[in-house]
Amino acid sequence: MQDIRKPLRSSSYSISCELCSLGPICTPILLNDALLERKKAFPKDHVFVTKDTPCTHFYIVNTGALKTYVTDQDGNEQINGFYLPGDVIGLDSIYTKKYNNNLKALTDTLVCELHYDEFIALMDTNKQVRDLVFNLLSRDICNYQKLILFFSQKKADSRLAIFIYSLYSRYEQHGHSSLNIKLSMSRADIANYLGLTIETVSRIFSKFQELGILSVQGKYIFIKDLDALIKLGN
């Protein structure tokens, strides 16, 4: 079997400022150093935001991957989402003024930090910034609505198929189109997020491999039949 680890381009799994969700409001000096701290580093497994603490920054992922999670009353971790380069984290805090999730680096990660107060204040005076935030919020809501339908309706096979496809799709949107994907999260994290068990995730990966839809080798996935993967998601 082809070693799917060969074409690994982990160093390229970062986002250029042009393709970042902040887009044109960031690259010019519109956002100066008082508002934005660029490329701050967090090591793998570092929890750098704790739920219910006051919101001081929004984060934009530059390189690496993060997960947001809460812990339920039994102390179990419940993963809310994964964030990849270009994603903005923390917009839900506009309402609560505090973080609604814990935030943990899945790999060594670079983020841009946006100072909350200053940025919120900037929205009052700058229409371009304001419109951007409206669009980000509204877009988030659209995505979440789709996600709710997804989780309410889909069985295990579809969940995993769409999960893998969405990783592909999100990298593609940010200019890293490749059928080779390195999972930055463990099977346990995937299972937790999808509301399945580790065993089920593992079994479905094996099944997809038998069906010739993808090659699985630990954290490395090679999508052999993208159309079939999409079809499985329906």
Next chain:
Amino acid sequence: MQDIRKPLRSSSYSISCELCSLGPICTPILLNDALLERKKAFPKDHVFVTKDTPCTHFYIVNTGALKTYVTDQDGNEQINGFYLPGDVIGLDSIYTKKYNNNLKALTDTLVCELHYDEFIALMDTNKQVRDLVFNLLSRDICNYQKLILFFSQKKADSRLAIFIYSLYSRYEQHGHSSLNIKLSMSRADIANYLGLTIETVSRIFSKFQELGILSVQGKYIFIKDLDALIKLGN
């Protein structure tokens, strides 16, 4: 058995302007008649918004109940959510500029219509309006995040328990605290929304009734043990 229909107060299942999500920006003349058309009536089963048409209005439910839904590629209806008095509908359209769902009255319904363009324009000049919309958007995102966790993690029992509790809770927030609930939607709608079958929903209602948690009589629910209902949701 006590006839739980007796304390029906369908006429009171409307919201006063003071408790509406628009709050203080609406009751004063801040929103004039050019922006807001009050208490427009739609009959039961009327589809008054079609997906993908340009967004012309936001809607705020005054009396009655609505559902939003899309149809998948097989033509099946997939319910996205139910809207009760006080709820604002259409904020996700800020990004797409068109409606992302069909909108159908579950009962005879009164809504307030907010003209999209004029309202968006008002945000440019009025900070109070702007902040309100930011908060509504951000709050929606918080709610959706919780809903995603809910649907990704919860089994059938919990789904139905939380669904019933959330109806109770939403009426309570808007000043109609009562353990008697009239379901405005069919079992099919509930099942569709929760990602279950009609049969499963029916069986769980029966089970809850046997456990003494609630009385079920068609569309009328009486919550006999709220704590147990909440516990079942976990």
Next chain:
DNA sequence: CGCCCCATTGAAGGGTTTCAATTATCGTGG
């Protein structure tokens, strides 16, 4: 009153989880 639709209930089948055992992978220290 009767019809139709909605809701309930039962039995069988399929999918997911649970429990248990094995295998692979990663990091560490010899």
Next chain:
DNA sequence: CCACGATAATTGAAACCCTTCAATGGGGCG
């Protein structure tokens, strides 16, 4: 560099939950 231990991932078998298919019961409306 290899060996080792710990952790992560895979695989199998049994139990459980939910769906599917089928039949019955009940309420609303003409």
